[in-house]
Amino acid sequence: MMTITKTIFSGFGGQGVLMMGYVLATSGMHEDKHVAYLPAYGAEVRGGTANCTITISNEPIASPVASFPDFAVLMNTPSVLRFEGKVKAGGVVFLNKDLVDVMPKRSDIEVVQVPVNSIAQNLGNPRSANMVMIGALVAKTGLVSLSTVVESVKEIFATKGLKVHEINAQAIKQGAAFVQKNNP
């Protein structure tokens, strides 16, 4: 197990990209790991691109910036074009199969495609697509445990009530199940 991992989440505003990062960082914190969450910070516009970097480590974190992330969660095509080249050799990219219409050209990284929008749609809540993806990411990478993610999401959305939590928990589990079946 690597002692330090960096994950980049990228997509357009509204896809819950920053929330995915926040959920992963919070989960790492609950497992007593060193974590850092760094949002991309620029002159951004509504509906424009959004990305953040999450560092999870067994040691204190020197830099929260990822030049070469281990994992990349790419929710739309522009994100693939931007981050494909940066992922560390041997790393894994997670693509939103419903919205990404290009395939990474590199052969030294693993590609996991998850139709997160379709899965979320079938669950009856299109907004939980990011939860499907975080389930897939965690099931594949083991960065944190799935149960910690579910608990963290419950905590983060505590004010939204039990119904929302049940949908989120379902979405996380379905994302995990999809990956376990297709990309074990």
Added chain:
Amino acid sequence: MRGSHVIAEAATLAGCRFYAGYPITPQNELPEYMSGRFAKLEDATFIQAESELAAINILMGASMTGARVMTSSSSPGISLKQEGISYMAGMELPAVIVNIMRGGPGLGNIAPSQQDYFQATRGGGHGGYRTIVLAPYSGQELVTLTMKAFDLADTYRMPVVLLGDGLIGQMMEPVTFPEPVDPATLPKKEWTLSGAKGRDSRLIASLLLDPVKMEQHNWKLARKYETISQRETAYEPYLLDDATLAVVAFGTAARIAKGAVNRARKEGIKAGLFRPITLWPFPETELKTLAGKVKHILVFEMNLGQMLEDVRLSVGTEAAIHFHGRPGGIISTPQEIADVIIKLAYRHELD
């Protein structure tokens, strides 16, 4: 928790009950949090002023009443506040001033930078004053240093600067908070302007037309600064016991340097880190002592060499001083700094 939120929460816990500011990126999350936090307190006031100038002058008035007060901004906004900071230094008014530095000069950009070191450590405004300057390097240190800043400001009756950058302000890390300080339990200030009923009236002014009085006042401030220099320097040593090369870095740069030192150690190079926590007063004596032992010092800053001058003043000819810096918001990687360390170690045949 996001860095700028941590500062706002820690300030509240330290008993800060007055905030005045004007928005500027990348520190807007601080006043945003503060406005919500203060709305829940009965005895706290949040003011979004019409300008930076207004904010610092409002702060001046609030400080005169004895409250724990804070303002925050980023580089260009801090420049605008310098006049007020100078007045407050002259009037010996406590305040905490947060500068979340961005790239410059001018409006520059909104990326993390350490380009305001000169401005912060040399007073910033006119009149030959000083401010205590604290440089946090982690979320948890934002808690301790923000709270400490209020104590220092009250103890020495002067503005204290908390000098962070866009990265420390935007990054989220887990932190733990101590119990809140009840403002009512803080030592009573015997100099405040609170209405002269039943006592002699008091005057707080920076205008001292009589040259004799002005000179006496300047000597008084000088003695205060001397006391602070002797008592309040703080730094963190890291892997320095057997080091042959010491990196000197503060704030975000020190974090990156720590990672670089760890990488250099893995290559068998005896590198360590000297991290000033107070930038003024600068830990001169401690660094000079270290320089007698290590022989090579690498200063790393997110600017083109500002603390470097304080290192030179402290070290003199005790050790060879090298520099690596990136300005304008480029964040060096730990590997980049490790490569500089490794190159130096080979060039000078360090053990």
